[in-house]
Amino acid sequence: MRFMIIVKSCPEFEAEVQPDPDPAVMAAMATYHEELARAGVLLDGSGLQPSRTGWRIHYGPSGTDGLSSRHVVNGPFAEPRELIAGFTMIQVSSREEALEWSRRFPNPVREGAEAIVEVRQLYELEEFTPSETLEKFKAIEGLSKS
Structure with a gap:
């Protein structure tokens, strides 16, 4: 069973101009992720840059070609608590x-x-x-593991 631990953003994270978090937070995160790795359950984990460096793709009604229209909306995005600041992916038995x-x-x-x-x-x-x-998805999954 895979789970994603999602760190919700906050105004402090969105205001960051460079990734220079509190050293105590970094130390605690390093220790925690080291424990996950030693237990063999850590799949991945990382922090995300503030939303001002990202964009969203908005899909609209289908055009004459039958495809949804798409347009890009650049960040930053409002409501930091609705944004993701980082994640840790684990695989566990329950x-x-x-x-x-x-x-x-x-x-x-x-x-x-x-x-x-x-x-x-x-x-x-x-x-x-x-x-x-x-079956196509399973084949893709197999390719990515090799």
Whole structure:
């Protein structure tokens, strides 16, 4: 079972001009991720740059060609708490194990500060109804692992 531990953004993260977080936060994160790696459950993890460096693709109604129209909206985006500042991806044997690891996640802002970390389970290909398209996804997954 794969889970994503999602660090929600905050005004402080969105205002950053360079990645220079509190050394205590970095130390706690390094220790935590080291523990995940030693336990063999860490798949990936990283921080994201502020939304002003990103963009969104907005899809609209289909045009005459039958395809959705698309347009780019550059950041920054409002409501930092609705944005993602970083993530950690883990693979564990149960929801309970994911909950246990996520409870140990260090405060991503700093101790005593208000912060939100959201945890979501990823879909596994085996959960979908078998189909030709699903087989294509399984083949792609196999390619990416080799």
